[in-house]
Amino acid sequence: MKCQEVRKFIDAFVDQELEPRQALLIEEHVGSCEACRTRVAVTKRLKQEIQARHQPLSAPDHLRRRVDETVSRRRIAILKPWIAAPLAAAAAALLALALLYPRVHGQETAAPMDANAEVSDMIRPHLVSLPLDIRDSNHRAVGEWFKGKVNFPVRPPAFKTARASLVGGRVSHVTGRQAAQLKYDVDGKDVAVTIFHPERPVTLPQATLETTSGRKIHLTRINGVTVALFDDSGVTYAVTGDLQKPQLLKLVSSLEP
């Protein structure tokens, strides 16, 4: 057998996927061909190292609980397409900010990127295809549900206008950090609240600073979606929706201080 032919089968040979007859032919060739013998040795070693350094993992407890609940309680809802835009832009906005800072998990500092277009592309399908983990209008129940699923307390904000109601929530992430995402129906429109604990204070691009009800709120509009960002008890809240700035600001001011 010629080397060129043998090379095609070396992976299968090392993976023991060849029929005995074929394997024998390869062995015979390798016995007298140093180049191919080296190839086999390197391939074998590569495979061994990959196997050795990737021991089986156990799912962490909080994931096990989350999945267990999904499977047994079946509290699942499919996100309607019209949530996609506000949520997508929200996450896009958050990622835009978060990408300006070093990633967690020991990765190298990334230079600030032109985040908007890339981030929208990255996030939109990510959100569109994901359903709510829990569908419940009871704030306390939803807050309780997040216990053990994210490593910070989740208190779904209560908008004090009669036409706002909580629809549900899901666990999400913002640049590798856990986030709680809540969906509200405000007068027929979708409003999302993303709660997370960033590594360092975030700033919104081209944002105005408003003070209302004693709270400092950063307000901006990205990709047709308004974003309001504020801190409360060490946790960051991003409220997003397809509303005009004054409307969203009014909504946020209706929250309890």
Place this chain on the structure above:
Amino acid sequence: MASRFKEEYEKALLSHLDTLYSAAMRYTRNPAEAEDLVQDTYVKALRFQKQFAWGTNLKAWLLKILTNTFLNRCRHDQRHRKFVDMAESDPVYDAYFDQASSGFLDNPEEHVFRRFFDERIEACFQELPEEFRVAVVLSDVEGLSYKEIAEVLDCPIGTVMSRLHRGRQLLKRQLLDFAADMLPEAAKPASPARDNVVPLGPRKRASDGGVP
């Protein structure tokens, strides 16, 4: 009766959680993304329950959902796209390998391998284009046979072999570059072919195929 069946199905689903989490972690290299991926997989497994033929390979079916979800996300994620020369073989690499291996890698040196894997394997895995990464993970980490991988990827066995081959080839090239860099100048083999090799690295997004 129906509810007992449902219970059994749910139990069977949960029994594969660790496998799915392992694979998801190896695909994404990021715990939060991996968890989302696993969660989505379970939601889909419940939604599409009727498509699963009871008695067939549930693990492969779940891995298929997980893998498809992962690959679909990658396709939308512009930042992670890597251009890949889908040719069967890489003649420039082959030439380089022959030259390099006839010199200092006659006996693959133990410490070279060890250092490479200690220092570089994580980065190399992340650099692998997703289609190849998936093939290597399923084969070498999850230990699936070519036939099982073909089932998970829903493709012919020939495609499995070619993706695995390319994935390993890319990793080997990284290894050889690393080894060459480790040697003192005097001991390096004369390797004109090496100049033509486009090294895989964080800055390069170019085609890693034959044309330099």
